[in-house]
Amino acid sequence: MNVPPKPNSYRTGPDDRGRFGIYGGRFVAETLMPLILDLEKAYAEARQDSAFAKEMTGYLTHYVGRPSPLYFAERLTDHFGGAKIYLKREELNHTGSHKVNNVLGQILLARRMGKKRIIAETGAGQHGVATATLCARFGLECVVYMGAVDVARQAPNVFRMKMLGAEVVPVQSGARTLKDAMNEALRDWVTNVGNTFYCIGTVAGPHPYPGMVRDFQSVIGDETRSQMHEAEGRLPDSLIACVGGGSNAIGLFHPFLDDPTVEIYGVEAAGHGLTKLHAASIAGGRAGVLHGNRTYLLMDDDGQIQEGHSISAGLDYPGIGPEHSWLNDIGRVKYLSATDDEAVAAFQLLSKIEGIIPALESAHALAKVADLAPTKPRDHLMVVNLSGRGDKDVPQVAEILGTKL
Amino acid sequence: MSTRLDTRFADLAREGRAGLVTYVMAGDPDRETARAILKALPGAGADVIEFGMPFTDPMADGPAIQAAGLRALSGGQTLKKTLEDIAWFRSGDQTTPIVLMGYYNPIYIYGVDRFLDDAKAAGIDGLIVVDLPPEEDAELCLPALKAGLNFIRLATPTTDDKRLPTVLTNTSGFVYYVSITGITGMATPNFDRTAEAVARIKRHTSLPVAVGFGVKNADHAAAVARGADAVVVGSALVDAVKASLDQDGKGSARTAQAVADIVGSLASGVRGARRAAE
Ligand SMILES: Cc1ncc(COP(=O)(O)O)c(C=O)c1O
Numbered sequence: 058m059n060v061p062p063k064p065n066s067y068r069t070g071p072d073d074r075g076r077f078g079i080y081g082g083r084f085v086a087e088t089l090m091p092l093i094l095d096l097e098k099a100y101a102e103a104r105q106d107s108a109f110a111k112e113m114t115g116y117l118t119h120y121v122g123r124p125s126p127l128y129f130a131e132r133l134t135d136h137f138g139g140a141k142i143y144l145k146r147e148e149l150n151h152t153g154s155h156k157v158n159n160v161l162g163q164i165l166l167a168r169r170m171g172k173k174r175i176i177a178e179t180g181a182g183q184h185g186v187a188t189a190t191l192c193a194r195f196g197l198e199c200v201v202y203m204g205a206v207d208v209a210r211q212a213p214n215v216f217r218m219k220m221l222g223a224e225v226v227p228v229q230s231g232a233r234t235l236k237d238a239m240n241e242a243l244r245d246w247v248t249n250v251g252n253t254f255y256c257i258g259t260v261a262g263p264h265p266y267p268g269m270v271r272d273f274q275s276v277i278g279d280e281t282r283s284q285m286h287e288a289e290g291r292l293p294d295s296l297i298a299c300v301g302g303g304s305n306a307i308g309l310f311h312p313f314l315d316d317p318t319v320e321i322y323g324v325e326a327a328g329h330g331l332t333k334l335h336a337a338s339i340a341g342g343r344a345g346v347l348h349g350n351r352t353y354l355l356m357d358d359d360g361q362i363q364e365g366h367s368i369s370a371g372l373d374y375p376g377i378g379p380e381h382s383w384l385n386d387i388g389r390v391k392y393l394s395a396t397d398d399e400a401v402a403a404f405q406l407l408s409k410i411e412g413i414i415p416a417l418e419s420a421h422a423l424a425k426v427a428d429l430a431p432t433k434p435r436d437h438l439m440v441v442n443l444s445g446r447g448d449k450d451v452p453q454v455a456e457i458l459g460t461k462l
Numbered sequence: 463m464s465t466r467l468d469t470r471f472a473d474l475a476r477e478g479r480a481g482l483v484t485y486v487m488a489g490d491p492d493r494e495t496a497r498a499i500l501k502a503l504p505g506a507g508a509d510v511i512e513f514g515m516p517f518t519d520p521m522a523d524g525p526a527i528q529a530a531g532l533r534a535l536s537g538g539q540t541l542k543k544t545l546e547d548i549a550w551f552r553s554g555d556q557t558t559p560i561v562l563m564g565y566y567n568p569i570y571i572y573g574v575d576r577f578l579d580d581a582k583a584a585g586i587d588g589l590i591v592v593d594l595p596p597e598e599d600a601e602l603c604l605p606a607l608k609a610g611l612n613f614i615r616l617a618t619p620t621t622d623d624k625r626l627p628t629v630l631t632n633t634s635g636f637v638y639y640v641s642i643t644g645i646t647g648m649a650t651p652n653f654d655r656t657a658e659a660v661a662r663i664k665r666h667t668s669l670p671v672a673v674g675f676g677v678k679n680a681d682h683a684a685a686v687a688r689g690a691d692a693v694v695v696g697s698a699l700v701d702a703v704k705a706s707l708d709q710d711g712k713g714s715a716r717t718a719q720a721v722a723d724i725v726g727s728l729a730s731g732v733r734g735a736r737r738a739a740e
Contacts, residue, residue: 086593086616090597230528231528240519244521244524247522360568
């Protein structure tokens with residue numbers, strides 16, 4: 058199913074300067090540049106190497122548990138009375154989300170490069186858990202940076218990472234959330250550049266990360282393509298995924314970008330609303346430079362970065378991957394947003410009528426299904442990426458619903 | 463074209479001593495006090511001034527400079543005000559070179575062309591933008607050179623002989639050698655190794671080489687000065703600002719003097735060193 062991209066394709070980026078249109082690039086301190094160039098070269102080599110692909114496929118099958126099912130959500134479909142809704146079940150992966158697809162790729166690459174120490178940043182803890190898991194599996198030292206605020210609100214994931222042998226460093230700088238965790242990881246990397254591999258959790262950061270992470274996540278869309286073919290004998294009509302940095306979304310979208318009949322929707326976190334506190338970088342931000350790339354960012358008039366807010370700790374990043382910024386500007390993908398309240402409603406709905414408790418992140422995508430599905434005909438095939446499971450969010454949702462656990 | 467930086471380094475070479483480059487943060491701890499600090503620096507012994515542009519997310523800086531940036535931002539400092547502060551300084555000092563140092567986003571949002579016009583008009587001599595490596599020269603470096611500003615690049619221990627020419631292309635004013643792989647204000651470098659690194663860079667360029675990161679006192683400054691054209695000190699000055707704050711975290715009458723005292727001590731270290739070596 059790996060169709061090579063055609064000329065005039067939406068799938069050829071990034072260019073050799075790491076750009077998707079004006080977005081992307083390599084905006085990092087000089088200390089990191091030699092390493093980033095090494096990484097770019099190592100990844101280009103690994104991509105050409107069938108042994109790397111074979112190793113990847115082996116672990117994806119036997120360790121991660123892929124392919125993840127494409128499940129026809131019959132009751133959800135009946136509930137909305139429009140499009141035929143399929144769920145891509147990334148929440149059934151080992152460690153409970155799509156994050157593991159990317160981490161596996163990066164860890165195998167780090168091994169090829171001879172790096173023994175892995176660092177990562179995490180918001181909700183899902184990427185941290187996935188990284189800690191694969192470091193345990195391959196006997197690598199693992200240090201995870203996590204904003205002190207997130208350490209407090211995601212205690213089960215912190216404990217999980219520690220059980221897996223990782224060191225979790227609570228970050229006290231800035232607003233003590235994901236953005237600051239990424240700053241601190243970059244500071245560690247600048248300091249320990251010789252032996253350390255930075256495993257970035259989404260399609261952001263300096264080139265080659267956005268393209269590389271996308272490639273590792275594209276397994277989601279590749280599988281969806283063949284699974285939909287098997288189930289319905291044709292392409293889906295629409296795709297929907299939530300967007301934090303945008304890795305689960307681009308993983309689903311990318312293999313379909315050149316299929317003009319496929320409508321594609323990304324859903325950002327609108328928090329309390331787009332005129333209030335939110336984390337919708339495209340809807341409420343503009344182009345700027347942070348964390349090694351140019352992309353849509355939340356900031357003030359002086360170019361100072363603002364905090365994102367979302368009920369979901371995995372979505373409250375003030376930026377978005379550069380490829381999404383480009384896909385937005387050229388109009389190939391439509392970016393919508395869902396509020397905290399809409400996400401909580403979707404969280405409850407899916408739990409009740411399909412017996413699947415989704416991550417609050419994924420619930421943002423489901424919230425927009427509620428708007429879109431009823432407007433579509435019964436033969437419209439819609440795929441929603443269920444990026445993670447909601448076990449981690451149960452205590453928080455209980456609190457919101459006023460239930461004492 | 464000869465710039466204030468070229469003139470200053472030529473003077474230093476004639477005097478047979480290394481220069482002292484001092485970094486302070488614009489607007490820290492408040493705008494008035496930061497201006498008083500700026501004004502006091504040349505008299506205290508600073509040969510070149512680096513003026514920090516505060517940014518919320520300084521990814522290559524340690525806790526001291528991060529905190530200084532946040533103090534400045536919470537006091538309402540903006541890039542526009544920073545440029546005005548320099549114009550104010552220039553009205554009383556036409557010779558001390560001033561280099562702006564910071565991160566790209568505030569400049570990008572201000573608008574590169576407008577920024578270069580205003581920086582030039584304010585009397586700025588050069589720029590150091592930490593997150594613009596040579597690979598991104600088209601963003602700001604090339605337009606800045608065209609506008610007649612120096613663009614000072616960082617070279618680091620990871621910049622090997624193969625990469626050095628890339629880093630030195632389009633660099634002007636001086637080369638800033640970062641003595642450690644790491645963030646500002648943390649490890650103290652091995653001074654023998656920094657001298658070797660300076661010698662290595664000088665095999666590739668005739669530009670002066672300044673060494674910074676980890677220089678905390680007069681002894682460090684003297685050690686670095688023996689093997690470099692200039693010594694850069696930042697976190698130690700920013701720490702002096704912090705130590706002088708009153709109970710409410712406000713700048714006090716003592717703040718500018720406290721910074722000047724340290725600069726004086728560092729300057730005596732720098733000035734003594736070359737004499738001792740000769
Ligand atoms: C389950 C889940 N979905 C989505 C995200 C958002 O990340 P991305 O947009 O990179 O997929 C996260 C991040 O923590 C997550 O845990």
